[in-house]
């Protein structure tokens with residue numbers, strides 16, 4: 001079980017509402033599979049059960065972008081989605097009666113594609129709740145300060161951390177433009193970069209709280225060029241990076257639903273693809289029920305980390321095989337929703353690498369308590385209500401939790417990781433080959449985006465647009 005809701009006081013689970021309400025578009029239907037896997041093997045040589053103009057695997061932002069673009073060009077794509085819902089790593093749901101985001105939660109004004117899509121469907125955004133007080137690592141424990149003091153302390157540190165990225169990402173939307181300069185930095189992890197700087201222990205911890213959070217574990221996981229590209233895309237300063245805190249009306253899923261409604265593409269839920277075979281100028285796709293589909297092309301719009309679960313025939317080319325093996329989605333991404341009893345100030349907290357909770361952000365105050373979002377580090381057992389309660393008391397001494405909900409994306413079988421953050425060396429080793437089609441098998445997804453890669457739906461849309469153009473070029 002990767003997503004759970006708990007009431008510490010009574011230690012009991014709350015039954016969650018069915019997933020299907022999140023499905024959205026009218027044409028979303030459940031799969032009608034039913035053929036066992038042994039039978040499936042027998043049928044492998046047989047003709048496919050259904051055909052489409054294009055098959056799209058995954059109904060996240062990347063896959064839905066492809067579906068809409070191909071539909072707009074008169075094609076009839078079919079989307080195969082493993083889950084019982086659309087959205088993938090975007091999951092707008094409820095907690096304590098409030099609409100919440102279990103996966104990605106914010107967009108930014110700097111993200112041109114998202115802004116264009118929001119405008120297209122008339123979806124407004126509003127800024128998230130700002131903190132009244134901040135806790136940052138200090139010389140002994142956490143230090144309390146105003147938000148202005150915190151930005152004043154962190155801004156120069158991040159400027160130093162990212163120094164040079166304005167040159168090696170001179171054009172952040174064309175990350176390979178200064179390949180000559182990247183050669184010296186792309187192999188560096190975030191931890192390597194921290195070691196390069198002459199930081200006091202306090203400064204070191206103020207930075208590594210975020211580098212470890214974004215790495216989904218130790219700061220040695222994420223590439224310096226991964227985060228520094230985001231920094232340059234955001235505008236090259238800490239305050240503009242922080243400003244990416246907009247929430248779309250109706251939640252992060254509202255835009256995806258609008259795109260899907262326009263696409264009028266059929267989505268088959270509970271259709272986990274297990275095999276993709278290209279032969280004789282066509283692609284055949286098999287799902288876990290044994291059902292088979294054929295089309296002139298397929299777009300694989302799943303997280304990179306699950307490519308290893310699909311049998312590709314012919315096998316993946318070297319860049320794709322490397323990405324599948326190394327992963328791009330971060331290994332540990334456990335997002336918690338907390339309902340803290342009583343009236344609580346809007347507190348933002350950040351802790352040194354290795355802490356049970358890496359970051360906590362304030363959300364709305366309700367009649368009986370405040371909601372908060374937290375990101376758990378690998379050391380916190382989020383299935384243990386007492387451990388979670390204890391971790392929250394690190395920031396809010398004496399507080400008590402009414403309930404909490406946790407989603408461990410690293411253990412989710414259709415994500416196998418959280419947001420994407422390239423590993424050291426991956427920019428130069430994988431790009432641009434990872435963007436290229438493999439015969440009639442095309443690839444999309446935020447993890448392999450060129451601009452806002454990994455941790456942003458902007459990247460999913462960007463890569464979906466690219467894959468759709470490749471698909472159109474392929475079928476002429």
Ligand SMILES: Cc1cc2nc3c(=O)[nH]c(=O)nc-3n(C[C@H](O)[C@H](O)[C@H](O)COP(=O)(O)OP(=O)(O)OC[C@H]3O[C@@H](n4cnc5c(N)ncnc54)[C@H](O)[C@@H]3O)c2cc1C
Nearest residue numbers: 058060061062082088089104105106273445446455456457
């Ligand atoms: C905790 C968390 C916080 C985040 N915060 C933000 C944020 O604030 N802002 C932001 O913009 N982004 C954020 N992100 C990142 C964002 O969610 C992703 O970048 C984006 O949603 C990825 O879209 P995608 O379409 O590439 O992949 P996904 O959304 O992962 O979609 C891929 C789809 O493929 C399906 N699939 C997988 N395997 C198979 C299979 N074998 N057969 C069929 N279907 C399959 C999956 O079920 C899924 O629906 C966050 C992510 C996480 C996990």
